Amino acid sequence: MQYYKPLLESLPSLEGKCVAITGTSSGLGYWAAIATAKKGASCLIMLNRNGSHLAQAIANVTKEAAAGVQLLSVIFDLSSLATVRSAAAKVNQIAAKFGGLDVLALNAGVMDMPDVRTKDGLDLSMQVNHEGHFLLTKLVLPSLQMAAKARQEARVVAQSSMTRGRYSLFEGGGDPADKYYVESTAGSLGGDSGSKERYHQSKLANILFAMALHSKLATSATYSNIKSLAAAPGFSETNLNIPKWGRKPWLENLIAMSAPDGSCSLLTAMFDPSAQSGDFYEPKLLLKGPPTKIIDAGKVLFPKFPRWLAGIHDSDAVNPKFQALMWNATEVGIKETFVIDSLGVIV
Numbered sequence: 001m002q003y004y005k006p007l008l009e010s011l012p013s014l015e016g017k018c019v020a021i022t023g024t025s026s027g028l029g030y031w032a033a034i035a036t037a038k039k040g041a042s043c044l045i046m047l048n049r050n051g052s053h054l055a056q057a058i059a060n061v062t063k064e065a066a067a068g069v070q071l072l073s074v075i076f077d078l079s080s081l082a083t084v085r086s087a088a089a090k091v092n093q094i095a096a097k098f099g100g101l102d103v104l105a106l107n108a109g110v111m112d113m114p115d116v117r118t119k120d121g122l123d124l125s126m127q128v129n130h131e132g133h134f135l136l137t138k139l140v141l142p143s144l145q146m147a148a149k150a151r152q153e154a155r156v157v158a159q160s161s162m163t164r165g166r167y168s169l170f171e172g173g174g175d176p177a178d179k180y181y182v183e184s185t186a187g188s189l190g191g192d193s194g195s196k197e198r199y200h201q202s203k204l205a206n207i208l209f210a211m212a213l214h215s216k217l218a219t220s221a222t223y224s225n226i227k228s229l230a231a232a233p234g235f236s237e238t239n240l241n242i243p244k245w246g247r248k249p250w251l252e253n254l255i256a257m258s259a260p261d262g263s264c265s266l267l268t269a270m271f272d273p274s275a276q277s278g279d280f281y282e283p284k285l286l287l288k289g290p291p292t293k294i295i296d297a298g299k300v301l302f303p304k305f306p307r308w309l310a311g312i313h314d315s316d317a318v319n320p321k322f323q324a325l326m327w328n329a330t331e332v333g334i335k336e337t338f339v340i341d342s343l344g345v346i347v
Contacts, residue, residue: 003290004260008035011271015068018043018098018147019270020091020140022076022133023108024061025053028159028233031263032105032270033057037065039271043098044069045091047076047108078108078132079118081334088139100147100154101140103270106133106206107159112195121183122333125195129202131181133158134209134330138338141223148225155227157269158210161203162232162286163196165311173200176208176322181329204316205326206230207280212323214278214298216340223340227277229269230317231291234283236262257288265291280317286310 019036023029024046036044046061048054054073062071072094076087095101109129118127137156148154166173173196180189180201190197210230217223236257256262265281268291275281278298283289286307294302300314307314316322331337 001258001260003264004031004035004258007264007267007291008038011035011039011267012273014039014041014271016151017041017102018045018095018100019103019105020045020047020095020101021105021107022047022078022136024048025051025057027259028236028263028266029105029107030057030061031260032107032266033061034064034260035263035267036270037061037069037071040066041069043094044071045074045094046071047074047087047091049077050075076108078128079124081120081127081132081135084132084135085139088136091136091140092143095140095143095146099150100145101143102147102151102153103155103157104137104140104144105157105159105266105270106137107266108133109159109202111199113198115187115189115191115194115198117184117186120334123180123184123189123198125198126180126202126205126333129199130205130209131330131334133206134338135334135336137209137213138336141226144226145223148223153225153227155229155270155275156210156213157266158206158228158230159266160207160210160230160232160280162234162282162310162312163200164204164207164232164316165200166313166316173197173204175316176201176204176325176329178325178329178332181205181326181333183333204322205330207232207317208323208326209330210280211278211295211298211317212327213340215323218277220340227275229275229277230280230295231265231269232280232282233257233262233265234285234289235287257283267291280314286312 024033025048077083144154213228280295281291284292
């Protein structure tokens with residue numbers, strides 16, 4: 001925990017805040033939940049599938065929680081848009097008791113999934129990693145607005161990945177394409193050999209969503225106090241990031257950070273007082289290192305070299321054409337609009 005403990009000490013108290021995190025039963029989301037509980041958030045909503053690790057994760061987070069933290073579990077399956085709607089309603093109901101939702105962390109995800117469709121007819125990777133989160137954000141926006149009005153700000157943080165890059169050694173791929181967002185037949189998006197491209201498309205969608213949402217919120221009189229940020233964990237020791245061939249202690253120590261350290265970029269975006277809407281945080285050395293601001297209020301800060309060598313084009317995230325494609329294709333895919341203007345959300 002080279003970075004996790006010092007970061008935790010530097011973060012302010014979360015007393016009085018209500019925080020919701022998706023995917024907290026293990027990995028990065030688990031350690032983000034631990035940090036949230038330790039810092040004394042009044043309300044911590046853990047959104048997860050009802051899996052085998054959930055009960056133990058809840059028990060562990062409860063044990064680490066500061067006095068006064070109310071921990072609430074909401075069953076949440078991103079592969080079902082109906083379940084997302086149900087979970088969003090529960091989040092709004094809970095958040096209302098705490099004066100709104102201060103932070104929504106969109107962390108849950110899957111990797112290397114087969115080329116299958118959800119019951120909604122969408123690619124499993126894209127729906128779980130992006131489209132379900134897109135819908136959740138829309139549905140809980142009133143709770144975020146409530147907190148922003150009462151406490152001057154609220155935040156939405158999307159968890160992306162270095163696999164958003166174009167020709168990364170780890171995943172990589174092309175520009176965002178409509179076909180990954182909309183209904184299609186099983187096997188039509190590359191089959192088993194296309195899993196890396198589907199994952200790439202979904203993680204590129206995550207950061208595009210964060211940056212597009214930032215631009216839309218900033219021009220809305222109704223929602224301008226809501227910040228939209230993004231983070232990426234580098235190469236961290238989780239079930240998603242460490243392949244089977246890499247699960248050897250010497251190799252993990254060489255190429256990967258611990259899961260707690262991998263959660264630091266996410267936690268910085270969630271809670272650092274200096275973080276602004278349109279910011280993106282990632283480990284300084286891409287694979288490893290302390291969380292570093294790569295995009296500042298929608299403007300790319302980091303030099304192109306050597307990040308381009310890993311296929312990372314940070315300009316892609318702030319490309320208006322890419323953002324518009326992602327937003328429009330997502331609306332088509334989930335069969336629902338998400339329009340933000342000075343009058344609010346238009347269904």
